[in-house]
Amino acid sequence: xxxxxxxLSLTCCASMIMGLGVIAHAEEEEKYDFGGVxxxxxxxxxxxxxxxxxxEKWAEAKAYVEEKxxxxxxxxxxxxxxxxxxxxxxxxxxxxxxxxxxxxxxNPESLVACxxxxxxxxxxxxxxxxxxxxxYSDAGTWQGKCYAISYDNLGDxxxxxxxxxxxxEIGMEKTPTDxxxxxxxxxxxxxxxxxxxKSNLPDGVYPIGQYPYHWMTMAAGANGKAxxxxxxxxxxxxxxxxxxxxxxxxxxxxxxAYPMTYLEDGSRDIAYQFSDERxxxxxxxxxxxxxxxxxxxxxxxxxxxxxxxxxxxxxxxLSDNYKVNxxxxxxxxxxxxxxxKLGIPGEVMHKIIYDxxxxxxxxxxxxxxWEAEQAGDFVLYGKEAGDPRNFFTEQDIELFxxxxxxxxxxxxxxxxxxxIIRIWDAAREVLVDRLDARSTLESYYNEGIANLKxxxxxxxxxxEGAAEEIATxxxxxxAE
Numbered sequence: 310x311x312x313x314x315x316x317l318s319l320t321c322c323a324s325m326i327m328g329l330g331v332i333a334h335a336e337e338e339e340k341y342d343f344g345g346v347x348x349x350x351x352x353x354x355x356x357x358x359x360x361x362x363x364x365e366k367w368a369e370a371k372a373y374v375e376e377k378x379x380x381x382x383x384x385x386x387x388x389x390x391x392x393x394x395x396x397x398x399x400x401x402x403x404x405x406x407x408x409x410x411x412x413x414x415x416n417p418e419s420l421v422a423c424x425x426x427x428x429x430x431x432x433x434x435x436x437x438x439x440x441x442x443x444x445y446s447d448a449g450t451w452q453g454k455c456y457a458i459s460y461d462n463l464g465d466x467x468x469x470x471x472x473x474x475x476x477x478e479i480g481m482e483k484t485p486t487d488x489x490x491x492x493x494x495x496x497x498x499x500x501x502x503x504x505x506x507k508s509n510l511p512d513g514v515y516p517i518g519q520y521p522y523h524w525m526t527m528a529a530g531a532n533g534k535a536x537x538x539x540x541x542x543x544x545x546x547x548x549x550x551x552x553x554x555x556x557x558x559x560x561x562x563x564x565x566a567y568p569m570t571y572l573e574d575g576s577r578d579i580a581y582q583f584s585d586e587r588x589x590x591x592x593x594x595x596x597x598x599x600x601x602x603x604x605x606x607x608x609x610x611x612x613x614x615x616x617x618x619x620x621x622x623x624x625x626x627l628s629d630n631y632k633v634n635x636x637x638x639x640x641x642x643x644x645x646x647x648x649x650k651l652g653i654p655g656e657v658m659h660k661i662i663y664d665x666x667x668x669x670x671x672x673x674x675x676x677x678x679w680e681a682e683q684a685g686d687f688v689l690y691g692k693e694a695g696d697p698r699n700f701f702t703e704q705d706i707e708l709f710x711x712x713x714x715x716x717x718x719x720x721x722x723x724x725x726x727x728x729i730i731r732i733w734d735a736a737r738e739v740l741v742d743r744l745d746a747r748s749t750l751e752s753y754y755n756e757g758i759a760n761l762k763x764x765x766x767x768x769x770x771x772x773e774g775a776a777e778e779i780a781t782x783x784x785x786x787x788a789e
Contacts, residue, residue, distance in 0.1 A: 341378045346651050348658075349385035352395065352414030353639050354460075354666060358384035370668035374661055380653075382665070385410040396422040403428045403646050411647035412662055414639045417723035420449065420457060423642065425727075425764055429456040430643040430655030439659055442678025444690060444716045449640040451720075452541035452766070457640035458659065460666050460675070462692040464713025466635040467527060468609040469517075470583055470593040470601065473701065479509040485590060485610035486704050492620040492627070496556050499613035503565040506589065517560065518567035518580035518588030521736035524612075526719050527592070528553035530634030531612035536721035536732060541766065545721065545732060546747070546754035549617045554739045554746040556615065561740070569741040577741055583607075602699040609705050611712060624711070632717035641666075690714050729764060730757035 350358060357367035371382050387398050387409050396419035402409035403426075415423065423429050432439070433455045436446055441458060449457025469485065476484055488494050488502055503516040510516070529536050532549040544550060560566035567580040567588050583591040583601065590610075593601065601607050611633060614620070619628040643658040653661075666672055674692045681688035691713040700706050721732045735753040738744045761768050 338377070341657065343378055343380050343651070343653055345379055345381060346653070347381040347383050348411050348647075348651065348653075348661070349383050349409070350412040351385035351387055351410040353641075354669070355384060355412065355414060358382055364669075366669040370665050373668045374665045377664065378657075378661055380661070385413075395419055399423065399644070400426045400428060403644060406646070408644045408647045408650070411644050411651065412641065412658060413644070414641050415457065416639055417637060417718075417720060418726040420640060420642070421451070421720065421723050421727050421729075424451045424456060425766070428645060430645045430648055430658065431456060432458065432643070432656065432659055435656035435659070438656060439663060440679045441663075441672070441675040442688075442690060443682060444678070444718075445675050447539050448638055448718045449642065450539040450718075452539075457642035458662070459638050459640040460670075460672065461638045461640075462713075463635065463638060464633065464690050464716040465595040466633045466712065466716065467523065467592050467594055468598075468709070468712075469590050469611060470598075470607045470609050471590045473606045473608045475589065476506075479506070481506060481509065484608050486608045486702070486708060489610045490624045490704060490708060492623045494610070494613045494624075495618075495620065496613055496615050500560070500565065503560065507565055510589070513587060515567040515580070515588050516565055517590040518585060519557070519592060519740075520579055520581040521569070521740040522722075522733045523581065523592045524557050524740065525550070525554060525732070525736040526634045526636055526721060527612045528557065528615075530632040530715075530717055530719065531618065532615040533617040533628075533630035533632065535632070535634055535717050535719040537719060537724050537730070539718050539720065541761075541768070543730065543754055543757050543761070543768075545730070545735065545757070546750040549615065551747045551750060552615045552617070554736075554750070557740055558743060558746065561743070571741070577737070579741070598699045602701070606701050608702065609700070609709060611708070624708070631715060633712045633715045634717050634719040636719050636722040638718075688714060690716065724757070729760045 354367065357363035358371060360367075375381060387395065389398060395413065395415065398409055399413060400423065431454050432446070433453075436455060439458070444463050445459050446455045448459035448461075448463060449455055471485055473484060483502075485494075485502070488498065506516040526536055529544070529550045532553050534544045534547055534549045536545045536550065537543055557566060561568045569577065569579045572578050580587045581591060583593050583597075585591065593609075598607070614627070614631055618631045620626055641659075641662045643655050643662075645655065648655045648658060663672060674690070674694075678688050678690050689710045691710050694710045694713070695706070697706055698709075700709065721730065724730045725732045731753055735750055738749050739746050758768055
């Protein structure tokens, strides 16, 4: 059956299509007949399958999919589920030969556990048929293979927020948003701006404060790296990350960033929340902006870039390797064993997922991204592009939309949760303990490589070096 799955596609010859239960109608929507089999679905929007108070659109989507494919969609019952252990329960059920769910929405931590156990269908050969923007498939990709598709509004990533009125009151002529959009947010310009701001701030208040890991992932992306990328490379000790961490140490040492330290009781003294009056620029999650807007006329910007990124004018001229890292999202996966047991090819299972979500929530933005990529056009990836949301200025709307096009999946938090790497500890040792960035990160990198290999993954450090050389050559060519 596995070989059959790899050979068949929706463009097969008619006899093979009929064997898959596909009924083609001239000038009508293609329909399928899978004999009324039940598909068990779990997580996220799939929970609407048995919710009495669910929006009617989900009931209509269910009916549409069931009629189109002649299947029954059923909400999976996952006994023992505690809100976090979906991967453990799924893996155990597959090992027992009876998957508790056939379609499941997983967070990145659960995805990696499922990758490690080899239980998910590989959608890679069929991505051109699904036709969604690459960022949505990249979010479910590990070491070159796509095992899941994210239907989240990817790019709704963390922002650097500040109080616009406060900056006016202390006499700052330009905002961080102005500086970024003018293309003057490289490390040197950022530091100069912080020096100016610090000179206008009261004692004990600093231009920026960050939790160590938050800075590490976002500054790494802004300097062209995911700490752990979807190819499975650990970049935590790369020159780009070392530069970003060393720069923040410099800001701390010169009194431009809140100096993280330890209190007498051994706890860490870290100022990083927007509500902390000791800092001006703070990381904020997108879901927090609504509440923030009720009391504060905030502005947003993104993290400064280092020497690995170029900018020849305003922010739209930033080199393609400037990225906005994202560490948490959901993605829909298909259990490989379920395809065999149900007699439904995995690529068709992914079409079922797409149709269910599209009927209720409209996935046009995902397909539009794919079409633009095929045409080689720049595209704003956000589902709500142009929507003012909770922003106060056209600048913020424009910048937030643009940032979606720079989305990059960073699997570092995921691998930390899976106890493959210790990225949070590494970040704290560099920015709180002020240990040497390079030697500290190299030590944690070596530990991570050993753990990856112990977990059964292959890791080709020579290939990693070759990829680094290619990336460097691409940036150099682009700059020329």
